[in-house]
Amino acid sequence: MAERLKPVDVVTVGVGMTGGIMGKELAAAGLKVVGLERGPMRDTVPDFQSPVIHDELRFAVRKALMQDNVKEAMTFRNSADQTALPMRRWAGFLPGNGLGGALVHWNGQTYRFQPADFIYKTHLEQRYGKDFVDPELTIQDWGATYEDLEPHYDRFEYLCGTSGKAGNLKGQIQPGGNPFEGARSREYPTPPMKEPYYGALFRKGAESLGYHPFPQPASTLSQPYTNPEGLKLQQCVFCGFCERFACEHFAKASPQTIVLPAALKNPNYELRTGCQVLRVNLDSTGKKATGVAYVNAAGQEFEQPADLVLITAFALNNVRMLLNSGIGKPYDPNTGEGVVGRNYAYQTVSSATVFYDDDVNINPFMASGSSGTVIDDFSGDNFDHGPQKFIGGAYIGSIMTNGRPIEFHPTPPGTPAWGLGWKQAVARHYNHTIALTVHGSSHPTRRNYLDLDPTYKDAWGLPLLRITFEFPDNDIRMSSYVTEKAAEIGRAMGGKTVVGTPRRPPYTTTVYQTTHNTGGAIMGNDPKTSPLNRYLQCWDVPNVFVVGASAFVHNATYNPTDTVGALTYWALAAIKDQYLKSPGPLVRT
Amino acid sequence: MTCVRRANAAAVITAIAVLGLAWSAASLAQGNKRPADPKHGAVIAAQGTANVPACAQCHAFSGASDSSGAFPRIAGQSAYYLEQQMHDFTASVRANAIMSPIAKALSADDIVDVAAYYAGNSDPFPPLASADAALVKEGQQLARLGNATKGIQACNNCHGPDGAGIPPAIPYLAGQYAQYIAFELQMWKRGFRKNSPESMAVIAQQLDERAIAAVAAFYQQARDPAVSASK
Numbered sequence: 001m002a003e004r005l006k007p008v009d010v011v012t013v014g015v016g017m018t019g020g021i022m023g024k025e026l027a028a029a030g031l032k033v034v035g036l037e038r039g040p041m042r043d044t045v046p047d048f049q050s051p052v053i054h055d056e057l058r059f060a061v062r063k064a065l066m067q068d069n070v071k072e073a074m075t076f077r078n079s080a081d082q083t084a085l086p087m088r089r090w091a092g093f094l095p096g097n098g099l100g101g102a103l104v105h106w107n108g109q110t111y112r113f114q115p116a117d118f119i120y121k122t123h124l125e126q127r128y129g130k131d132f133v134d135p136e137l138t139i140q141d142w143g144a145t146y147e148d149l150e151p152h153y154d155r156f157e158y159l160c161g162t163s164g165k166a167g168n169l170k171g172q173i174q175p176g177g178n179p180f181e182g183a184r185s186r187e188y189p190t191p192p193m194k195e196p197y198y199g200a201l202f203r204k205g206a207e208s209l210g211y212h213p214f215p216q217p218a219s220t221l222s223q224p225y226t227n228p229e230g231l232k233l234q235q236c237v238f239c240g241f242c243e244r245f246a247c248e249h250f251a252k253a254s255p256q257t258i259v260l261p262a263a264l265k266n267p268n269y270e271l272r273t274g275c276q277v278l279r280v281n282l283d284s285t286g287k288k289a290t291g292v293a294y295v296n297a298a299g300q301e302f303e304q305p306a307d308l309v310l311i312t313a314f315a316l317n318n319v320r321m322l323l324n325s326g327i328g329k330p331y332d333p334n335t336g337e338g339v340v341g342r343n344y345a346y347q348t349v350s351s352a353t354v355f356y357d358d359d360v361n362i363n364p365f366m367a368s369g370s371s372g373t374v375i376d377d378f379s380g381d382n383f384d385h386g387p388q389k390f391i392g393g394a395y396i397g398s399i400m401t402n403g404r405p406i407e408f409h410p411t412p413p414g415t416p417a418w419g420l421g422w423k424q425a426v427a428r429h430y431n432h433t434i435a436l437t438v439h440g441s442s443h444p445t446r447r448n449y450l451d452l453d454p455t456y457k458d459a460w461g462l463p464l465l466r467i468t469f470e471f472p473d474n475d476i477r478m479s480s481y482v483t484e485k486a487a488e489i490g491r492a493m494g495g496k497t498v499v500g501t502p503r504r505p506p507y508t509t510t511v512y513q514t515t516h517n518t519g520g521a522i523m524g525n526d527p528k529t530s531p532l533n534r535y536l537q538c539w540d541v542p543n544v545f546v547v548g549a550s551a552f553v554h555n556a557t558y559n560p561t562d563t564v565g566a567l568t569y570w571a572l573a574a575i576k577d578q579y580l581k582s583p584g585p586l587v588r589t
Numbered sequence: 590m591t592c593v594r595r596a597n598a599a600a601v602i603t604a605i606a607v608l609g610l611a612w613s614a615a616s617l618a619q620g621n622k623r624p625a626d627p628k629h630g631a632v633i634a635a636q637g638t639a640n641v642p643a644c645a646q647c648h649a650f651s652g653a654s655d656s657s658g659a660f661p662r663i664a665g666q667s668a669y670y671l672e673q674q675m676h677d678f679t680a681s682v683r684a685n686a687i688m689s690p691i692a693k694a695l696s697a698d699d700i701v702d703v704a705a706y707y708a709g710n711s712d713p714f715p716p717l718a719s720a721d722a723a724l725v726k727e728g729q730q731l732a733r734l735g736n737a738t739k740g741i742q743a744c745n746n747c748h749g750p751d752g753a754g755i756p757p758a759i760p761y762l763a764g765q766y767a768q769y770i771a772f773e774l775q776m777w778k779r780g781f782r783k784n785s786p787e788s789m790a791v792i793a794q795q796l797d798e799r800a801i802a803a804v805a806a807f808y809q810q811a812r813d814p815a816v817s818a819s820k
Contacts, residue, residue, distance in 0.1 A: 043737070044737060045734045045735060045737040045743075046734055049733065049734060049743055049745070049746065050743065050745050050746040050749075050750070051745070051749070051750050223787070224791055231740075232739075232740035233740070234740060234742060234791070235787050235788065235791060237747060237788055239747075248742060248743065248746045249742045249746060250740050250742055251742075
């Protein structure tokens with residue numbers, strides 16, 4: 001029998017980036033907030049300290065910071081005629097676990113989406129006509145525009161202290177920045193990181209072909225910074241242990257460095273770790289949440305009543321929480337009806353590898369997760385898709401996140417897969433190779449979706465989330481086109497051998513690509529095509545908001561974190577300025 | 590992970606093997622002229638050159654210097670680091686009344702040789718009086734955990750477990766003389782030493798007098814025969 005706890009104003013399901021920001025802000029507004037985090041308490045000191053935190057085997061290979069898939073995983077299949085199986089080890093993507101969530105182990109690459117992304121359907125019809133887009137793709141407008149979100153992007157970047165160079169300040173193109181980006185209201189909070197040698201070689205090659213290189217925006221900081229919460233971040237030392245690791249230098253924007261200390265200082269805020277939320281409880285009408293049910297680390301079940309429930313977990317787990325709570329109609333790919341689980345998208349990532357002679361020393365180990373140089377010439381809306389017969393695009397960058405000994409082994413084609421020949425090739429090429437990343441958009445289709453698995457359950461007896469996904473033909477065509485552009489740049493960089501590896505189906509979860517899972521609980525203007533309104537509020541249960549990349553209507557060219565941050569502050573403003581004054585639906589249907 | 594390797598044989602991120610990182614100064618210095626000659630370096634250390642006094646006068650032939658702490662221990666410090674400091678002494682980033690004229694008077698090859706000689710020496714550590722136990726304890730805390738309230742990162746995060754060093758770029762501190770460590774931190778703090786401006790200067794500025802004394806006292810006694818043999 002669950003113990004009923006004292007009611008509070010707000011509960012957040014998950015305390016990572018979105019839950020941390022929401023919890024901090026609403027506690028500061030005077031509300032009693034409880035943050036429920038399924039994983040352990042952890043902080044820079046003592047948990048992220050050397051030499052332990054640089055244990056590549058433990059963290060990068062065995063994924064020590066990730067969700068425990070013995071207790072809770074997802075099942076996967078490529079299409080509805082297959083039987084999905086659970087992911088028993090993480091490989092394709094890496095959902096975080098524990099206080100701070102995935103923002104503890106991210107790389108810090110901090111991009112805004114383009115203005116066109118938020119009005120995607122309208123924009124594509126205007127630019128290319130009504131019949132241009134493959135009818136398989138379920139393109140929609142987001143319900144909020146870039147102009148709506150700009151102040152919230154700005155606020156998130158200033159929270160993180162993001163290092164970069166603006167390319168467009170209030171409509172004025174700025175030298176050195178990204179000339180294609182949407183207008184910014186002000187410069188980045190800190191200047192760009194130093195350009196590594198691999199970035200400099202890329203810059204030269206890209207410029208020789210007439211492209212527009214700029215420093216990658218990085219939330220691994222170029223200099224010490226004090227954020228608006230009064231929290232101090234330090235300068236990145238290029239140790240090469242960002243992705244899959246936590247930062248010991250206070251140099252990477254993580255909830256522990258940018259917001260949580262401010263939340264924890266407030267007596268209105270209470271953090272409970274080791275608490276697995278099972279479901280959002282609804283009243284008898286099914287239109288109002290009464291709180292959440294959770295199990296603590298000792299296995300005791302509790303009911304935490306709350307007036308406002310914020311689902312702030314990883315994107316996939318947000319969708320699962322809605323499905324397991326019976327909020328919103330599940331999507332049916334056969335009829336196209338239903339809303340929860342639709343518009344699931346991923347990221348279409350590929351690469352080109354540039355092999356040099358051994359007199360070019362790259363020193364790839366001197367890296368941060370987001371140091372490097374990129375071009376935006378082939379991203380999203382930045383070129384004419386008319387002749388190409390696809391939509392979307394990819395940025396191309398020389399972004400060497402690390403040169404770690406277990407994982408980083410570039411070898412050219414024809415190298416034996418094991419043995420002496422392979423070892424010699426690894427030694428020969430380790431310090432003389434540049435990897436170019438091609439980071440591309442992912443479009444939702446009618447047949448890619450999320451639902452509950454009929455067979456497999458988690459440690460608490462609840463159905464796992466089932467992912468049904470295959471790369472759309474549109475995105476495969478995009479990948480071929482932009483990966484070839486990356487290979488051309490590689491040749492212009494003076495590479496002896498350049499190997500472009502475009503993304504090819506089938507999608508497999510056994511090869512790491514990216515953790516950028518999006519959609520499933522999308523925002524929009526029509527309750528028939530989205531479970532959330534433009535403020536990330538559930539149409540059906542107005543005292544539930546679902547905050548995360550789960551709200552993305554499609555996944556654009558770029559890394560999602562900055563847009564998740566912008567949507568968090570956007571939803572927060574709606575809650576503080578509108579919802580709290582008059583609780584109820586913020587958009588009338 | 591083997592499936593990753595098969596799937597991505599041509600691509601970048603492949604799988605497990607032991608990697609022999611050629612982490613010597615010679616392979617790192619781009620456009621290196623000739624291999625180091627530590628025997629010639631030993632001659633410079635013992636006798637100096639026509640324009641330069643013997644290094645051994647202050648640093649001892651072994652590189653252990655003396656326990657006054659006025660001169661740093663250089664035995665077993667990485668050749669890359671020692672070379673880099675010599676070059677910094679010739680520029681304005683580490684101006685020093687004694688070392689700058691010496692560094693300027695040595696040829697590039699002499700510097701390579703003498704650095705290789707001292708890098709190759711793993712002389713035992715001389716016995717030293719131990720500092721106040723409470724001070725050492727404070728220093729240990731800063732070295733291992735930093736100061737989360739002030740946002741000071743732990744020294745060990747860059748300098749290795751209890752200051753063992755992460756060669757080639759980052760020097761060992763374990764067994765270094767407290768006097769020298771404290772002095773150099775003051776030089777960074779006050780802006781006289783300008784190499785590593787973004788890391789060491791920023792950190793030193795956040796350390797007060799007590800913290801400097803504590804961290805210096807800790808590292809002086811943090812010596813371990815296994816650590817001292819590292820190069």
